[in-house]
Amino acid sequence: MEKETFTISVYSENNVGLLNRISGIFLKRHVNVESLNVSKSEIDGVSKFTIVIIETYEAARKIVGQIEKQIEVIKAYFHTNDETIYQESALFKIKSSLLFDERQIQNIIKESNSQIVTVSRDFFVLSKTGRRSEVDEMHSQLEPFGIMQFVRSGRIAITKAEMPISTLLEEFNLNK
Amino acid sequence: METLKAVKTETKNKKTMRISGAEAIIHCLLAEGVDLLYGYPGGAIMPVYDELYKFQDKLTHILTRHEQGATHAAQGYARVTGKVGVAMATSGPGATNLVTGIADAQIDSTPMVCITGQVFRHLLGSDAFQETDIIGISTPVTKWNYQITKASEIPEIMAKAFFLARSGRPGPVLVDITKNAQLEEFDFSYEKCTGVRSYKPVPKPEISAIDEAAELINKAKKPFIVFGQGVILGEAEEELKALVEKAGIPAAWTILGLSAMDTDHPLNVGMVGMHGNYGPNILTNECDVLIAIGMRFDDRVTGRLDDYAKQAKVIHFEIDPAEINKNVMSDVAVLGNSKETLSLILPKINENKHEAWHNEFKEKYKIEFDQIIQPQLNPSKPGLTMGEVLKEINIASEHKAVIVSDVGQHQMFACRYAKFKQSKSNVTSGGLGTMGFALPAAIGAKMGAMEREVVTIIGDGGYQMTIQELGVIFQHNIPVKIVVLNNEHLGMVRQWQELFFDSRYASTVMTNPDFVKIAEGYHIKAKRVSERENLKEAVQEMMASKDPYFLEVRVEKEDNVFPMIPAGASVSEIRLK
Ligand SMILES: Cc1ncc(C[n+]2csc(CCOP(=O)(O)OP(=O)(O)O)c2C)c(N)n1
Numbered sequence: 231m232e233k234e235t236f237t238i239s240v241y242s243e244n245n246v247g248l249l250n251r252i253s254g255i256f257l258k259r260h261v262n263v264e265s266l267n268v269s270k271s272e273i274d275g276v277s278k279f280t281i282v283i284i285e286t287y288e289a290a291r292k293i294v295g296q297i298e299k300q301i302e303v304i305k306a307y308f309h310t311n312d313e314t315i316y317q318e319s320a321l322f323k324i325k326s327s328l329l330f331d332e333r334q335i336q337n338i339i340k341e342s343n344s345q346i347v348t349v350s351r352d353f354f355v356l357s358k359t360g361r362r363s364e365v366d367e368m369h370s371q372l373e374p375f376g377i378m379q380f381v382r383s384g385r386i387a388i389t390k391a392e393m394p395i396s397t398l399l400e401e402f403n404l405n406k
Numbered sequence: 407m408e409t410l411k412a413v414k415t416e417t418k419n420k421k422t423m424r425i426s427g428a429e430a431i432i433h434c435l436l437a438e439g440v441d442l443l444y445g446y447p448g449g450a451i452m453p454v455y456d457e458l459y460k461f462q463d464k465l466t467h468i469l470t471r472h473e474q475g476a477t478h479a480a481q482g483y484a485r486v487t488g489k490v491g492v493a494m495a496t497s498g499p500g501a502t503n504l505v506t507g508i509a510d511a512q513i514d515s516t517p518m519v520c521i522t523g524q525v526f527r528h529l530l531g532s533d534a535f536q537e538t539d540i541i542g543i544s545t546p547v548t549k550w551n552y553q554i555t556k557a558s559e560i561p562e563i564m565a566k567a568f569f570l571a572r573s574g575r576p577g578p579v580l581v582d583i584t585k586n587a588q589l590e591e592f593d594f595s596y597e598k599c600t601g602v603r604s605y606k607p608v609p610k611p612e613i614s615a616i617d618e619a620a621e622l623i624n625k626a627k628k629p630f631i632v633f634g635q636g637v638i639l640g641e642a643e644e645e646l647k648a649l650v651e652k653a654g655i656p657a658a659w660t661i662l663g664l665s666a667m668d669t670d671h672p673l674n675v676g677m678v679g680m681h682g683n684y685g686p687n688i689l690t691n692e693c694d695v696l697i698a699i700g701m702r703f704d705d706r707v708t709g710r711l712d713d714y715a716k717q718a719k720v721i722h723f724e725i726d727p728a729e730i731n732k733n734v735m736s737d738v739a740v741l742g743n744s745k746e747t748l749s750l751i752l753p754k755i756n757e758n759k760h761e762a763w764h765n766e767f768k769e770k771y772k773i774e775f776d777q778i779i780q781p782q783l784n785p786s787k788p789g790l791t792m793g794e795v796l797k798e799i800n801i802a803s804e805h806k807a808v809i810v811s812d813v814g815q816h817q818m819f820a821c822r823y824a825k826f827k828q829s830k831s832n833v834t835s836g837g838l839g840t841m842g843f844a845l846p847a848a849i850g851a852k853m854g855a856m857e858r859e860v861v862t863i864i865g866d867g868g869y870q871m872t873i874q875e876l877g878v879i880f881q882h883n884i885p886v887k888i889v890v891l892n893n894e895h896l897g898m899v900r901q902w903q904e905l906f907f908d909s910r911y912a913s914t915v916m917t918n919p920d921f922v923k924i925a926e927g928y929h930i931k932a933k934r935v936s937e938r939e940n941l942k943e944a945v946q947e948m949m950a951s952k953d954p955y956f957l958e959v960r961v962e963k964e965d966n967v968f969p970m971i972p973a974g975a976s977v978s979e980i981r982l983k
Pocket of ligand 1: 812813814815816817839840841842864865866867868869891893895896897898899
């Protein structure tokens with residue numbers, strides 16, 4: 231079976247130890263985590279892990295089964311790229327002088343739809359949100375001028391399909 | 407001093423009492439019905455031990471001689487009683503010594519709560535004396551774990567620990583409690599846990615799945631049941647028997663399923679897996695419907711997966727959704743507790759006999775009997791076999807004993823040849839294969855079932871891994887019957903070396919101490935048998951003893967366990983020699 235990119239979305243109770251538990255599931259199977267993001271979700275008190283892996287469908291299904299089995303996990307889903315809307319963000323730190331000396335830089339900023347977050351005497355910071363390929367493209371355009379610092383976030387994703395977590399939580403409460 | 411009853415009524419009235427965290431732990435244990443625990447003290451858990459001292463009329467603490475022994479004893483207790491076993495240890499080395507038993511309980515779905523002491527909260531992360539990150543270490547091998555850092559968390563977390571350990575698919579839970587939390591006083595009240603929001607212990611059976619499964623079973627010409635520990639954990643023994651008898655389906659067991667069904671039942675066709683019986687293994691690849699009940703298709707059961715029951719429709723009765731389609735794809739998955747799902751399907755099953763199909767098992771059994779079973783049980787050659795020792799134990803116990811086996815050849819002989827009439831009677835380390843499991847597990851098993859005979863079968867290798875627990879047997883006069891089958895080798899590894907490594911016996915030959923003297927050193931009655939003519943009498947004497955008894959049997963040094971599915975081979979490639 232072909233490997234492809236899957237976005238795993240995990241809804242969980244806020245819990246300190248859970249990240250360790252979940253990462254152990256990948257470790258045990260030698261599965262590389264391409265990116266990981268933890269945030270709050272649409273439901274109060276419920277966290278959301280967004281994990282990107284490149285794996286076969288079968289491997290992804292089994293991993294998600296193991297994740298969902300963890301006590302504090304409410305529900306785990308996995309989706310292909312087509313089934314999600316997803317983004318990453320990146321920050322670039324660049325010498326301020328370039329902003330005035332290199333015309334090309336201004337063009338890159340405009341065309342890439344990125345934003346200037348801050349400008350100081352020594353450096354300015356660009357922020358870009360988009361697909362990985364867009365961030366990569368911007369990176370390669372800026373690279374020749376010198377990037378002082380670069381960082382890219384994990385993927386965040388929203389699914390096209392509904393994720394009925396609230397209903398699930400009600401069911402859990404009823405089962406109690 | 408509060409009585410247990412008082413605690414319970416207090417709970418009802420929701421009144422509180424001001425006590426220390428350490429005392430609260432005792433009240434939690436009592437409220438959960440715990441009257442026995444195993445453990446080993448040390449600095450970080452001393453406040454709790456001080457309370458154990460005060461409560462010793464209600465709560466028996468058994469000091470094992472190593473923390474690993476505490477976990478296995480708790481496991482043995484849990485396996486025969488179905489209740490949660492409890493083990494306790496101090497921080498650092500005490501806690502790390504629990505890890506093997508925890509891993510064993512995790513893979514064999516055994517309900518256990520481990521309580522560890524931890525350094526003061528303000529010292530966490532400072533590499534304090536005997537500070538170990540036991541939460542980090544135990545995470546991959548626990549169903550759940552938690553570090554308590556303030557006393558007020560104790561009641562809720564302890565209640566949750568017991569609930570999680572015993573509900574759904576059971577497993578080990580570890581609660582680590584910092585010393586300040588044990589010392590602090592707080593207003594204690596206890597409420598049992600009845601649910602955890604994000605956790606669904608038992609999936610609801612789907613009637614459509616039951617119907618589909620019933621249809622497949624009713625249409626089957628060669629149906630075959632393989633059951634595992636899920637039947638025992640779900641207490642579905644009667645339902646299983648009813649299904650087997652009504653539908654006339656031959657049923658085989660995994661090593662952890664053993665004793666869920668009378669071993670002499672005419673439709674009980676034996677064990678599946680690497681050293682299982684010939685018929686059930688071969689015929690796995692000839693059945694048309696494979697009905698797996700409460701088992702997880704471990705690789706020791708399936709052999710090579712791409713040649714496992716490919717011709718069959720597979721029905722999987724299982725409580726844990728993550729087991730569905732994990733190793734073997736099922737055509738119908740029936741999720742739920744085995745007692746419930748089997749009760750639901752039973753009325754939909756047609757009566758049947760499947761005589762011709764059953765005869766195929768009998769024919770295969772005949773082959774195995776002539777080539778393997780007969781020479782094991784009634785050998786004509788000199789040299790005692792492990793099989794004949796089991797035969798004598800069966801005769802003396804009238805199939806009523808709890809058999810606790812260690813890991814190795816003797817374990818396979820014990821599971822192949824021991825006879826059982828009653829469920830929860832076979833205690834062995836199946837998934838992890840932990841040498842050293844049996845002696846402490848037998849202590850727990852005996853204390854969980856004092857009215858029953860408990861016989862433990864151990865190899866000379868594994869015996870020496872936890873031999874110090876003889877101290878517990880002696881100190882508390884726990885009347886377990888210890889049988890060491892001494893072949894002066896790490897027999898199972900030696901067998902593999904003989905078969906697959908051209909008999910290069912690397913580090914598998916053992917020069918052993920005088921085991922009889924060691925037992926006698928612990929004031930345990932002991933005997934050694936090396937001749938066939940003395941075996942029966944020795945076993946009978948052991949079984950008749952009211953006190954603990956040690957029997958060493960000098961067996962053939964280079965015997966092998968057969969049949970055998972070589973690692974990586976298919977169930978069809980099972981070897982008779
Ligand atoms: C803790 C542990 N270490 C190593 C092994 C690997 N192992 C499996 S069986 C076996 C030999 C057991 O020898 P013995 O206890 O004498 O029993 P026998 O096979 O001779 O009956 C070994 C070393 C194991 N299962 N557990």
